[in-house]
Amino acid sequence: MSFGLLENDLMITCSAPGKIYLFGEHAVVYGEPAIACAVELRTHVSAKRSDAVTISSGLGTTGLDYEIHPYVSSVIEKLGVMEISVDISSDLPVGSGLGSSAAVTIATLAAINTELGLGYSHRELARMGHEIEQEVQGAASPTDTFVSTFGGVVEITSRKRLDSLDCGIVIGNTNRPKKTAVILEEVKRRIKDFPDIMDSVIKTIGSITKRGEISVLEKDYRSLGRLMNINHGLLDALGVGTAELSALVYAARNAGAFGAKITGAGGGGCMVALTDSPLKVASAIEAAGGQAIITRSTPLGVVQE
Ligand SMILES: Nc1ncnc2c1ncn2[C@@H]1O[C@H](COP(=O)(O)OP(=O)(O)OP(=O)(O)O)[C@@H](O)[C@H]1O
Ligand SMILES: C[C@@](O)(CCO)CC(=O)[O-]
Ligand SMILES: [Mg+2]
Structure with a gap:
């Protein structure tokens, strides 16, 4: 019963x-x-x-x-x-x-x-x-x-x-939420308005990813970080950067991060830094007005708890 x-x-x-x-x-x-x-x-x-x-x-x-x-x-x-x-x-x-x-x-x-x-x-x-x-x-x-x-x-x-990432990951949240659907629409419009220029930006991001894959496989975090920095500049060029995101990106880089960039759709939301000194990078992000989250890579996808 x-x-x-x-x-x-x-x-x-x-x-x-x-x-x-x-x-x-x-x-x-x-x-x-x-x-x-x-x-x-x-x-x-x-x-x-x-x-x-x-x-x-x-x-x-x-x-x-x-x-x-x-x-x-x-x-x-x-x-x-x-x-x-x-x-x-x-x-x-x-x-x-x-x-x-x-x-x-x-x-x-x-x-x-x-x-x-x-x-x-x-x-x-x-x-x-x-x-x-x-x-x-x-x-x-x-x-x-x-x-x-x-x-x-x-x-x-x-x-x-690819292989796991063994370095520290620090996320900086601007606490300005956005909707990915809206940001995608804005990017689409910019590509339509300036097709030749924006197509090159999109293709160059693809080239960075291909070069970045080698750095991930070699666990060369210094090169990985430098490539992330270039990718950040191109996300700015796509129009998804904000002053707050850039402030957190530069704070993380100045605190010695291997590299830092916007992550996800942008227009607000979060940036990410790779580093071997997560506490130092996290406090720099907090001092620049962001909310820092120290995390790690996980091999675990969806699971039953
Ligand atoms: N915990 C949750 N409970 C209910 N709905 C959620 C939750 N988390 C996310 N969502 C849904 O997802 C939407 C946010 O998704 P969106 O794609 O805009 O941002 P994101 O996924 O956080 O960022 P990105 O797509 O850039 O990685 C929310 O508006 C809501 O509809
Ligand atoms: C902006 C975007 O590239 C990432 C959002 O996390 C959208 C997508 O890939 O679906
Ligand atoms: Mg989403």
């Missing part, structure tokens, strides 16, 4: 990591390669059979709601599920360049997949996650959802897994 009750009370929890980009955000949307790295900041999603759809997160409690919970509502719609309750908590700042949308999408797909025994593979979850980011944002590369599913340091577009 109590056995049945206990079974009904069980819920499935899955978590998926956020990510930083070493190279190639934005350019990857236009077919150039990128290298991203899963980090030890995760989104946790619990799913439980229920008599209706309920979504609870730091953003509020709703049913299917494409304004407040567009990614999670799209997951539920894609899986064709009408009786599920989903509860979300996250270490990741939302709308800040660390792949919070991909992490919530992949962790929700995995939690419902397990709770309802739908039988999708990780590869299928990554594919569905990518489709959802494309639908919600109007455009998306497979990078964030792939890294959130499989973890590690990954080269997109080949989906090749």
Whole structure:
């Protein structure tokens, strides 16, 4: 008797990591390669059979709601599920360049997949996650959802897994959230207005990624950092820099970081620095007005907790 009750009370929890980009955000949307790295900041999603759809997160409690919970509502719609309750908590700042949308999408797909025994593979979850980011944002590369599913340091577009990053990673948050969908639209408009110039910028970012892959494989963090600095300049050229992001980038470099750049969509949100003195870089970021997060690379993608 109590056995049945206990079974009904069980819920499935899955978590998926956020990510930083070493190279190639934005350019990857236009077919150039990128290298991203899963980090030890995760989104946790619990799913439980229920008599209706309920979504609870730091953003509020709703049913299917494409304004407040567009990614999670799209997951539920894609899986064709009408009786599920989903509860979300996250270490990741939302709308800040660390792949919070991909992490919530992949962790929700995995939690419902397990709770309802739908039988999708990780590869299928990554594919569905990518489709959802494309639908919600109007455009998306497979990078964030792939890294959130499989973890590690990954080269997109080949989906090749590279060696882990052994140096310190310090993230600097400007605490100015933005929406990736809006930033993508702005970049698209700039490319349309100045096609020759912007095409060269996009292609040069692709060249940096290709050269950067060698530095990742050789664990040559000094060259890696110098290439990240060049990539930052080109993200500024794409128009996704802000004065606050640059202040944190320069503070990190002046504190001895190997390199520092915007990570993710930009327009606010976070920058990232690689360093062998994370505490020193973190305090420089804080002194420049940012919120510092010291983290590490993780090989762990989406998992059941
Ligand atoms: N913990 C969460 N709970 C509910 N929704 C979330 C959560 N985290 C992210 N989201 C959804 O993702 C959106 C933010 O995604 P967006 O792509 O704009 O930024 P990001 O993924 O944090 O940064 P980037 O795409 O640059 O890496 C939020 O507006 C919300 O819809
Ligand atoms: C800006 C972008 O390149 C990275 C967002 O984390 C968008 C994408 O790749 O989907
Ligand atoms: Mg996102």
